[in-house]
Structures are given as C-alpha cells and as structure tokens.
Amino acid sequence: MTMTVTPSATPVLRDARVPADGMYEGRRTLNRLPEGTRERPYELFDIAPQGRLIGAEISGVDLSRPLTPELREELNRALLEWKVLFFRGQGITSQQQRDFAANWGELETNPLLARGSSAEVVRFEKGGSGAPTFENVWHTDVTFRERPALGAVLQLHEVPPVGGDTMWADMAAAYDNLPDSVKARIDDATAVHDFIPGFVRFYGPERLIPMQEEFPPVEHPVVRTHPETGRRMLFVNTSFTTHIVGMDRDESDRLLSFLVRQAHVPEYQVRFRWQAGDIAFWDNRATQHYAVDDYAPHRRVAERVAIAGDRPF
DSSP, X not given: OOOOOOOOOOOOOOOOXXXXXXXXXXXXXXXSSOTTOOOOOOSSSEEEESSSSSOEEEESOOTTSOOOHHHHHHHHHHHHHHSEEEETTOOOOHHHHHHHHGGGSOXXXXXXXXXXXXXXXXXXXXXXXOOOOSOSSOBOTTTTSSXXXXXXXXXXXXXXXXXXXXXXXXXXXXXXXXXXXXXXXXXXXXXXXXXXXXXXXTSOHHHHGGGTTTSOOEEEESEEEOTTTOOEEEOOOTTTEEEETTSOHHHHHHHHHHHHGGGGOGGGEEEEOOOTTOEEEEETTTEEEEEOOOOTTSOEEEEEEEEOOOOOO
C-alpha cells in the first residue's frame, strides 16, 4: 500500500501582544547630568555614588555645624547632580536639622502630618501598636501646594533591625525615556493635584473638610522644568495627581496610569538602607520616593524638615 505524505504548511508564529501601554525592556537612556554639563571634582568633601543616575553618600561634612557659603554651594551642586544625598551617622538635633535645611530657603509647615519639636518638623512614627502612616507609594511631596517643596531633609532616629529602606527615582530619566508619541501628548499639558486622595486613606471627613479651603486643588505642568538645571521632568504622582486637564476621564486615567508607572523602573532608582542618625537630603523637584513598609512589628521613627519651593513651570 502506498501512502501519500502531504507537505506541512510553513510554520507561522502565533499572534501575541502585551496590553497597550505596557512596560518595555531594552537599553534605556541614563543621563545623570544635563546635556553639555562638564564633570567637576568636589573639593570640600568625599562623595561615593550609590547608583548610575541617582544617590550619593557624602563624607567629611558635619551637619551639626553651620555651612560656609562655599560648602553650601558645593553641596547644592551635588544635590543637583545626584538628586539625593546621604550623610551617615550625623545624629543631629531637630534645631540643627532645621538650620541645615534653612540654607536652601524658607521652611515649610504641614498641618496634615504629626508635628515634632516645632511646626517645621514632621514626625513619622510607625510600628508596634502605632497608627498607620503615609509611606509605601511612589510620590513627590506636597504637589497639592501651589509651591511644592524644593527638597526635604529626613533623619532616622529609630531603625528596625531589618527593612524600612527608602527608595528614590529620577524623574528626568523617566521623562527622557518616554516614547516620542507620549511626550507630544504631555509636553504642554497640565494636571490637577489635590491633597484628598493621599490623605483620605488615613483621615476621616471631619479632619479633611476644614483643610479644603487652605489647600484647594491646583494645576501643575505634567512635565516641569527644573529651575536650576533646566531639565525636563515628569511631574505627576499616584498620591496627589487626579486628572489631566482637557482629557475625558478614561483617557486621563489610562495616560496617568502609564506615567506614574515610570517611577517603578529600577534603572531610575536608588535604595538606601538606614542606620540610626543617618540623614537623606533630596531634591523634591526632580524625584519621587517610596518608604518600604516591610518591618512590622518593629518601630521606625523619623523626622523630616521640608524647604518651600517655587511654582512649577
């Protein structure tokens, strides 16, 4: 008996796709400095980079002592170039922390958060039987203000034995790597920021309603320009950005969901493991941050002083 063999069809790759606006893999543009900036050494302290783009540990500076104009200028250059600076084992007082932060401008008060030793000091105390506090979501501080903070100085007083790290993300890098089609949609767009979404998880209406007049919704550019470096930076966040002006809600929600996910890219991040007495000083204009909530039932106690900023443009 003779069998006839039918040639098989040419193999065809099956159709497959990821969801629209899904994250992508591959090489990313990782520019730490603005284009054309010349690298210069630091003369007044030693610096140890903690990542390719963001985060540097500073040694040789005593933050309990007043800064000379020259030291302040060099630290400011390091802040602009590295976005977040770490100072190990400082253990300074709240007054010294305020004095250090005041080198960068007017200090901010925040009636929505627990107060430390003065109105300018915010205290974060969590763990054990303490109440929940604000931390494990990527955000930029107080973008619900007309003038969001320039930066913040955070000191850890009590550190859990394991966990409790903080992460920062470089939002200039996040913008640099957006598809051109997305940049075209957002370069001239504005978004509404409101304090309610970030605080309604923890406070009831009786606490928030009296604050509504003091903190009305504000509009900021979706992409802001850094006032000192000139870099373009993505300026929306999960905690406070509610919608993009002029878009219907579904379109705005979808675009914002894509934009806020950019902070999650590890190449744009640095992660810091705290020890008691350590200080972090970050540029709130250029970064988002995330306090990792992985240390229960241990306690974590920190105090923060924030510096008032300018109106984003």
